[in-house]
Amino acid sequence: MIDLEKYKTAWQLESPPTGRPLTDREIHALMRATSKHILVRFRRGLVFDLIFKAVLLVLAVVLAFRMPFTPGRPAFYLIAAALLIGGMGWQLRTLRRIPRQDPGALSTLDLLLQCIAFYYRYYYRVIPVMAGSGAFFFLIGSLYYLYFKYGDIPPAGWDDLLVLGIGLALSFVLSTVAQVWQGSFHIRQLEERVREMEEHSLSARSLETQRTQMIRNTVLTGIALIIGLLLFLYLIYQQM
Amino acid sequence: MPGESAIEQEFIARIRQHQGILHKIGAVYAHSAADREDLQQEIILQLWKSYPAFRGKSAFSTWMYRVALNTAITFTRKAAFFREHTERLSAAADVGITTEYSEDLKLLYLAIARLNKVERAIILLWLEEKPYQEIADTLGMTEKNVSVRLVRIKAKLAAIIETMQ
DSSP states (O other), X not given: OOOHHHXXXXXXXXXOOOSOOOOHHHHHHHHTSOOOOHHHHHHHHHHHHHHHHHHHXXXXXXXXXXXXXXXXXXXXXXXXHHHHXXXXXXXXXXXXXXXXXXXXXXXXXXXXXXXXXXXXXXXXXXXXXXXXXXXXXXXXXXXXXXXXXXXXXXXXXXXXXXXXXXXXXXXXXXHHHHHHHHHHHHHXXXXXXXXXXXXXXXXXXXXXXXXXXXXXXXXXXXXXXXXXXXXXXHHHHHHO | OTTOOHHHHHHHHHHHHTHHHHHHXXXXXXXXXXXXXXXXXXXXXXXHHHGGGOOSSSOHHHHHHHHHHHHHHHOXXXXXXXXXXXXXXXXXXXXXXXXXXXXXXXXXXXXXXTSOHHHHHHHHHHHTTOOHHHHHHHHTOOHHHHHHHHHHHHHHHHHHHHHHO
């Protein structure tokens, strides 16, 4: 059997020469660098999407006042505005739930579990809401195109509605899938750390429960949003 | 530097004094020079953000180890998708081990690179002669668990070194 004490002595006696020493200026610059921590990245993404939704809301309001008036249109714009504002409210709520972790105060296990719990409780639920921005962008962009080309929404048939519906569904689904994949990729790494730390323990087993609940919640939210989207499309069709 | 506050100067001086911790954790946790830079950046950033809460209850180096290890273990990377499993075995090729190290230390770093991230943290703190209680507090384990795990990890490490010799 190898005696590790020899290696321990080498570790303690030898200074770590790896890498060039950082200068004061470099340390100062690193203190102000942008964090790549997953929670910080998520917070940035959420804020960016909130701004994007606010811009879409303004564009929708401007369009509402510029389009010729028809009896059903106010309801359509009100629903669009309510969906955007509701989504923004949900995102603001999620933003407040992002834990501000202090790695100097919490243990590694606590940091990992806090991060994983946030992902399962809030991150996956807000993904469809964030993905809705892409669908709204497509919808409002299409309406602006029609407005600038025809000055109004021309009468449309089922084929036009089908193209619009496919565009909306694709932008929504692609965005959702990409974000779920990205989140799952990060979470798997954190879950792996918990398993390494607590093999077969309660914390490690509870991860499986959280994962099952997350899948159920995401599927239910997705179904609800798709039904909402279909109703929304039906409403658009009624206006055309 | 002009425009720096007293607390910034104090922090920079302390980081400069304990840079060895950054390099050790970089060598143990990063697989490439780019990884090391990313990790170093994140550790300094987290240290700076947590610095106002550092009350001096423990030594600065103890607190720095805690923040640095927590950052290294919870740090996830986009590009690491395909490397996590394949590089563990070949991590030795680029863990920042220079010719300045003795043969024993080179071998030790190469062997540590084959452990998982949590095992690396435990062995790193053991090498730094941190008490079991401190290792347990840092990682969120019980003292008994640390003791049991350390026996297993040391045996695993010894076996790895044996096969590498």
